[in-house]
Amino acid sequence: MKTLANKRLYLILTVLVVGGSLAALVFSSFTGALVYFHTPTEAVAKQRELDGKKIRVGGMVQAGSLAREAGTLKIRFLVTDGNAQIPVRYDGMVPDLFREGQGVVVEGTWKSGQDFSADTILAKHSEDYVPVEMSEQGIAKSKESLLKSLK
Amino acid sequence: MNGLWKIVLLGVVMAILLLFALGLKNDPRDIPSPLVNRPANDFTAPALEGDQPVRLSAHRGQWVLVNFWGSWCVSCVAEHPYLMELAKQTKKRTDFVMLGVDFRDNPDSARAFLARHGNPGYAHAQDPEQKIAIDWGVYGAPESYLVDPNGTIRMKHTGPLFPGWFEQRALPLMQGAVK
Amino acid sequence: MWIEIAHFSTLIALMLAALLLIAPLIGVRWQRVVWIRVARQAAFMICALLTLASAGLIASFLNHDFSVKYVAEHASLKLPVFYLATAMWGGHEGSLLLWTWMLSLFVAIAAWKHWKTHPVSMPWVLSINGGLLLGFLLLVVFLSSPFERLLSPPADGRDLNPLLQDPGMVFHPPFLYMGYVGFAIPYAFAMAALITSQGDSEWILATRRWTLFSWAMLTIGIVFGAYWAYYELGWGGYWAWDPVENASFMPWLTGLAFLHSVMVQERRRMFKTWNLFLIITTFALSLLGTFLVRSGVLSSVHAFATDPGRGVYILIFMSALLLFSFGLLTAKSDQLRETPQLESPWSKEFSFLINNLFLVAGACTVLLGTLYPLAIETLSTAKVSVGAPYYNKVFIPIMLGMLALMGLGPLIPWQRASLAKLRQEFLPAGIIGLLGMVVAPLIGINHLSGAIATGLILFVGTTHLTDLLRNTKTRMSRESLTAPGAFLRLVTRNKRRYGGMLVHLGTLVMVAGFVGSGLFQEERDLFLAKGDSMRIGSWSLTLESMEKTARRNWQADEAVIRAERPGEATLTLRPQKRVYSENSQPTTEAAIHSSWREDLYVVLGDGVKDGVWAFRIYRTPLVAWIWVGSGIMVVGVFWAMLQGRRLQRRAP
Numbered sequence: 001m002k003t004l005a006n007k008r009l010y011l012i013l014t015v016l017v018v019g020g021s022l023a024a025l026v027f028s029s030f031t032g033a034l035v036y037f038h039t040p041t042e043a044v045a046k047q048r049e050l051d052g053k054k055i056r057v058g059g060m061v062q063a064g065s066l067a068r069e070a071g072t073l074k075i076r077f078l079v080t081d082g083n084a085q086i087p088v089r090y091d092g093m094v095p096d097l098f099r100e101g102q103g104v105v106v107e108g109t110w111k112s113g114q115d116f117s118a119d120t121i122l123a124k125h126s127e128d129y130v131p132v133e134m135s136e137q138g139i140a141k142s143k144e145s146l147l148k149s150l151k
Numbered sequence: 152m153n154g155l156w157k158i159v160l161l162g163v164v165m166a167i168l169l170l171f172a173l174g175l176k177n178d179p180r181d182i183p184s185p186l187v188n189r190p191a192n193d194f195t196a197p198a199l200e201g202d203q204p205v206r207l208s209a210h211r212g213q214w215v216l217v218n219f220w221g222s223w224c225v226s227c228v229a230e231h232p233y234l235m236e237l238a239k240q241t242k243k244r245t246d247f248v249m250l251g252v253d254f255r256d257n258p259d260s261a262r263a264f265l266a267r268h269g270n271p272g273y274a275h276a277q278d279p280e281q282k283i284a285i286d287w288g289v290y291g292a293p294e295s296y297l298v299d300p301n302g303t304i305r306m307k308h309t310g311p312l313f314p315g316w317f318e319q320r321a322l323p324l325m326q327g328a329v330k
Numbered sequence: 331m332w333i334e335i336a337h338f339s340t341l342i343a344l345m346l347a348a349l350l351l352i353a354p355l356i357g358v359r360w361q362r363v364v365w366i367r368v369a370r371q372a373a374f375m376i377c378a379l380l381t382l383a384s385a386g387l388i389a390s391f392l393n394h395d396f397s398v399k400y401v402a403e404h405a406s407l408k409l410p411v412f413y414l415a416t417a418m419w420g421g422h423e424g425s426l427l428l429w430t431w432m433l434s435l436f437v438a439i440a441a442w443k444h445w446k447t448h449p450v451s452m453p454w455v456l457s458i459n460g461g462l463l464l465g466f467l468l469l470v471v472f473l474s475s476p477f478e479r480l481l482s483p484p485a486d487g488r489d490l491n492p493l494l495q496d497p498g499m500v501f502h503p504p505f506l507y508m509g510y511v512g513f514a515i516p517y518a519f520a521m522a523a524l525i526t527s528q529g530d531s532e533w534i535l536a537t538r539r540w541t542l543f544s545w546a547m548l549t550i551g552i553v554f555g556a557y558w559a560y561y562e563l564g565w566g567g568y569w570a571w572d573p574v575e576n577a578s579f580m581p582w583l584t585g586l587a588f589l590h591s592v593m594v595q596e597r598r599r600m601f602k603t604w605n606l607f608l609i610i611t612t613f614a615l616s617l618l619g620t621f622l623v624r625s626g627v628l629s630s631v632h633a634f635a636t637d638p639g640r641g642v643y644i645l646i647f648m649s650a651l652l653l654f655s656f657g658l659l660t661a662k663s664d665q666l667r668e669t670p671q672l673e674s675p676w677s678k679e680f681s682f683l684i685n686n687l688f689l690v691a692g693a694c695t696v697l698l699g700t701l702y703p704l705a706i707e708t709l710s711t712a713k714v715s716v717g718a719p720y721y722n723k724v725f726i727p728i729m730l731g732m733l734a735l736m737g738l739g740p741l742i743p744w745q746r747a748s749l750a751k752l753r754q755e756f757l758p759a760g761i762i763g764l765l766g767m768v769v770a771p772l773i774g775i776n777h778l779s780g781a782i783a784t785g786l787i788l789f790v791g792t793t794h795l796t797d798l799l800r801n802t803k804t805r806m807s808r809e810s811l812t813a814p815g816a817f818l819r820l821v822t823r824n825k826r827r828y829g830g831m832l833v834h835l836g837t838l839v840m841v842a843g844f845v846g847s848g849l850f851q852e853e854r855d856l857f858l859a860k861g862d863s864m865r866i867g868s869w870s871l872t873l874e875s876m877e878k879t880a881r882r883n884w885q886a887d888e889a890v891i892r893a894e895r896p897g898e899a900t901l902t903l904r905p906q907k908r909v910y911s912e913n914s915q916p917t918t919e920a921a922i923h924s925s926w927r928e929d930l931y932v933v934l935g936d937g938v939k940d941g942v943w944a945f946r947i948y949r950t951p952l953v954a955w956i957w958v959g960s961g962i963m964v965v966g967v968f969w970a971m972l973q974g975r976r977l978q979r980r981a982p
Contacts, residue, residue, distance in 0.1 A: 011672050011680070018684055022691040026724055030698065033720030034706075036715035056715060063285065073855045073944060077801045081288045093935040093946040103291050107717075156535065157660040160607075164656050170701060173708040229403075267484075283806050 035107060040084040043110065048095050055087060056122075058105040066100050076115065079106060086110070090118040160191075191217075191304045192286040196276035199253055199261055204278040207250065208302065212327055215298040216249045219289050221256040222264035222303070227293045230311035231268045237317055238271035246300075246325070251275035254284040254292070297321055333398050336376075336386025337380040337477035340427075343434070343466040346372045346379070350460030354453035369456045370441045374461060377438035378432040387427060387476055388418050397483035400424060400476040406489035408883035413490055416500045420490045423476035425503055429620060430466040430503075432511045437463065440515050448536055453516075454522035462514055465647045473640045489883065492910040492917050498558030506551030506578055510616035512544025512967075513581065517613035519900065520606050521655060524662045534592045534605065539971050541592070541609075545585045546967040552578050553960040564918040564933045566948035570958070571721045576696045577619035584612040585695070587689035594679045597744055601679075602666040603659070604686070610655045615693070617648060619852050626685075674746040681739040688731050695724045722848075726779050730786060734842065736834050737763075737790040741797055761798065763789025780849045787838050794831050821969075829970025836962030839955050846928075846952025854947045857938060858889075868950045869930060874902075876943065884908045886919070889934050889943060893923065905934040905945075929953045 022151055037056045038046070057079055077100075078085045088106050098121055099103060103121035108118035152195055165275070195206040207215065218234065220227040234249070241247050253261045253275050261275070287296065297306040305324055345546030350372045357365030391414050396402040404420040405413075419425045425922070470476070480584060493499075516537035523533040555575060560568035568576060594601045621644045625863040668961040672680055699716040706714045741755055767785030775781050798817075805816040821828040854866050858873040865871075874890040886906040893901040903921035910917070923930040928951040 007674070008671070011675055014675055014680075015683065015687070017505060019687050019691075022687060025597065025727060026695050026698065028719050029723040030702075030716075033699075033704075033716055033723070034716050035717050043975070054717075056713075060285065060288070063281065068938070071857070073857070080285070083288065093933070093944050157663075160656060161660060164652050167701065168645070168652065170705055170708060171648070236643055 037105075040079055040081045040086045043086060044084040047110065047112060050110060054107065054108055054109055056105055056107045057088075057110075057116065058103070059086075061098070061100050061104050063100045079104060081114075087115040088118050089115040090121055094121055153317045169224060187304055187307055189304060190302055191298045192283075193302070194252075194276065194278075194283045194286070196252075196278055196283065199251075199258055199265075199275040199277055201274075203274075205250060207298070210248050210250075210298075212300045213245070213303060214247045214300060214321070216247070216251060216321070217287075217296045217298060218249065219252045219254055219284060219287070219292055219294045219296075221254055221292050222260040227264075230293050231271075233312050233314050234314070235269050235271045236314070237312075240271055241317070242272075247321075249273040250314035252278050252283050254281045254289070262297070297324065299324075332393065332478055333395060333479070334392070335787045336383040337394065337475075339386070340467065340471055340477070340629075342567045343376045343379040343383070344464070344471055346376045347460055347463040347467050350376065351457055351464055352460075354457040354460070358453045366453045366456070366630040369460070370445065371454070371458070373434075373437050373441040373456060377434040380427075380434045384418065384427060384431045385501055387424060388415055391415060391417055394487070396487050399478040399480050400618040402480060403489045404487070404490050406487040406883065409487075409490055409495075410882065413495050413500070417490045417494075419478075419503050420494050423470070423474045425507070426466065426470050426474055427476055428504065429468055429511060430463065432507055433459070433463060433514055436511055436515055436540075440518075444536060448519075448532070450526055450528065451519055451522035451533065451536070454525050455518040458518040458521050459514065462518075462651075467650075468973045469640070469643060469647075473643055489910065492884070492908070495910075496558060496562045498554055502551055502554040504551075505547050505554055507620075508579075509544050509546075509548025509551050510581065510620055512540055512547060513585065513609070513613045513616050516542045516544070516609050517655075520609045521658065524606060524658050527662065527665055530602070531596055531599070534595055538592070541589060542967050542971045543640075545582070545589060546964050546971075548578065548582050548585065549960060549967070550964055552582060553957065557957060560953070561920065561922065562917075565919045566851065566920075566931050566933075566946070566950065568847075568953070571699070571718045573700050573717075576700045577615075580693050580696050581612045581615040581619060583689050583693040584608055584615060587686045587693075588612055590682050590689075591686050594682050598679055600672070603663045606659055606663070606666075606763065608686075610659060611693075614648075614652055614655070615666075616650065616819050621648060641956075676742065676747045676749065676752060678739065678744045681735055681742055685732065685735050685739065688728050688735070692725065692728050695728075696719065726883055729844075730779065730782055730840065733783065733786040733790055733838075736837065737786065737793045738873055740831060740834070741793055757792065759789050759792035762792045775845075775849075777849050780811070780845050783841060783845045787841060790834065791838055794834060798828075798831070809831055825973035826970045827970070829966045829973070832964075832966030832969060833963045836959045836964075836966055838959070839962060840959030843952045843955030843957075843959055845953065847950045850951050852949040856945060856947075857942050858945050859942045861887065864947070866930075866947055868895050869949065870945065871903075871932070873943075873945075876937075876941065879906070887934065887937070889932075889945070891921070891932060893930060901930075903930070903932050905932045907934050924954050926954055927951065 035054050035056055037058060038050070040057060040059045043050060044057065044058050059079040059081040062078035062080045062085060066075060067077070068075050074089070075091075075094070076087065076089050079088050080086075088108075090106070090108075105122040106116065106118040107120040107122065108116055110116040157222075191207065193206070193208045194202050198205045207217070216237075220230075238249055241249070250272070250273060256277075256279060258277055258279070276283065283288075291309070293311055295308040295312055296304050297308075299305045306320065308320070350369050352368040353365045353372065357363060357369070364849055365738065389404055390398050390401050392411070394401070394407060394414075396406070397404075400421060400423050403416075404417045404424070409417065417424075419428045437456075440459070441452075444455070448455070516533075519533040519537045523530075552575075555578065557569040559570065559575075560566075588605065591601050591608060592605055595605050633658060672683070674680065699720055703714045703716060737759065738756070742752070763785045765785075766788035767781050770781035770784040798820075801820050802813060802817045805811060805820055806813060809816065809819070811819060852866060854864065856864060860873055860875060863870055863872040870893070872892045872894075874892050877888045877890060879886050879888050886908040888904050888906045891903040891905070891952055893903055901923055902921060905921040906919040908917050908919055918933050918935075921932045928949055931948040931950060933946040933948075935946060937943050
């Protein structure tokens, strides 16, 4: 009987160890994986607190602020909510719906004294709520300003 | 199954349901606007129809629903029937007025939009350079703002207004302010 | 005209669903079989009526009947016929009708197939499904009706969302729904077993094929979704841990756990409560998957319209269902006797237990990641998102653990294995696996989890193939057959076991695809003008020209790119940037060259100035293996489904 009890204990211990390590894995990965969303106003207000943390900032690409470094895909623009502005840097191709004057969410880190460095740009579009797009003239105008910045 | 597991199981199920119940009130599209409860930026802009410019501050003393839209915006088509109905329904109210801001658009397409989908009859400001929209922190279209008689933004609604919005959302605010 | 027929037949179906809910209860209460017969006929009629309703809605699409609001919102005159017919599920209302129609079809099949074999469960199965149908039909008829008319019909409709105009997206929802809905039948049988206090194995045998079918459909649906994301969204990946994707992944995981753990109940009469819990959870998660997307509790790329009234109704429906099911489970579970105990950690049942732990941990991970942001948003004003790194961090170890178990599980005997036997069985495979792990970094897999995965793939492959080989040989000598004959006899005799093994082999192919595409993707962003070249991997790409093209409902800028690789024929890739006419959103059409080794994936960006365009180019190894592997998995599941109940008679 003793061996049977021992075996039960052995089994339960194995289950507990496996289950426990899985739970530990899930929860330890969870902390630190959360990315908070802020408006530019909030981000500016809490800049010290957010320093170096991965965050998302949502706002609008300020019209006329988009500048491209000549010959590369590096861009710099201002994200605004009409109240505060954050300078953002990004290197790479932007999504289809990314335009000046359009809603955007950028994900990345903001170190104090530097530009917000974005790893990802999300241009939101859902079925029933259309983010601001550009009219023909708008597109022409932003191209003009791009060309100016390239010169 | 022993008692502890039963409690845990039912507890988790109830917690998830409760979360959904509370979560239903949140609109996932709502991005909190820092402009709520701040004075609205005044604007004066040429009207879409007629020569009389549209000025927000001309409506001090009234509640103003400012609706941002454009003829390029698909959801604005969905919202349009309600705007028509709301305009008709509130025509006789002296304390409530509606204004449209047609932004990022060219006036001809906007007028074509109204001709095709119906004209609710209130004034629309032209904002082709979206100066007003940026001042107001508009992320997309349609978006609507409710401005109180003192010129303060009291509420922002992201996405199309839904039938019953006026009674459910706007009236309580308007009546609360009177008391 | 068609839409009235559709509307009217849905209304009748609604009334019949109420009858389907109540009649069997009367029949059981007063011992009147006739009432149960009535319910069975009602189930058939609901199916016929909803088939008519769906056909009516599709007919309205084909006739361009823009006086129907749903048609006007999701179609246009320019929409090609194929998308016109499938636009039926392009929106919230139509998808719900499709869901309900499928449910009615499955209920009718269940009422037909199980009528004679399961007389005790049948009234309850009918009644529970009647409740489900009623719940869904109320939603379809009153809260999100696809039959609504417009007073002044527009001349042309608003067109289907361009993102949905793709074959991948056309087939993704129906398969996903078939998977979701299919779990309703095993769920109803499980509840019937609880109610009638026959929690033994009968319900599991009855529903084995249903569960296999649903799980296979869910697999196809998920893979179609991933395929669609890969081909259509133009970001070079296929899985973003988007809430909608997660919602379909959770029932897939718990369904998989269920498929494994029922075998323990069949053979050893254990895990009875656990299996009931798993099937209820799987169905609940399926409903969650349907509603999470539809209620607007969560938003994401393909989330549909939101409406508070609908949300409240769905919440009430879900609460009733969950509280009823789990309440019944807790109340009745004490009657289920789990006679035998686990005897040894070296036994098949124990490996299934660990397998279930892994899968349920996976499901909890996804649930936590999906619901936590909702909880934060609800309880505070902060908005938060849980990124892909979290899921990857958790799922890589879970996947590796599952792989290791997959190598052990099928070959370990039930009850207890002797260590000597195990050593003999697993030593060669183990050595091959370890060698694989050591050699992997030398051949370029310079990544810890990649190397471990390679070793484990070899380990599992070896155990499965040696098992096949050995059993074929036994049959060859025992029944004096040729090798192919013996092999054929082997895999047709025990379709369930070898179907399962085929699923495992498919999984290995998929995992190879995950390792290749997840760890070794190369990405390049750059500008190209006409005549410019660039290199990626061993490819050399040259922009030949920029062209403009147009189809019926879109216009596009198209880049013509010549791709060359030493020793291979030259390719031409044509990535596009499309603008659909009813809808000014631009969408990208990536140009993809797919081969067994790697995919070349070119996305056209914006034109910066005359003739200079931005491009994003990916080289992704082994992506195609994912699609092929999933195909093998599905074939395996169908093979296992062919197995009748013959095997069970041998069980004690």
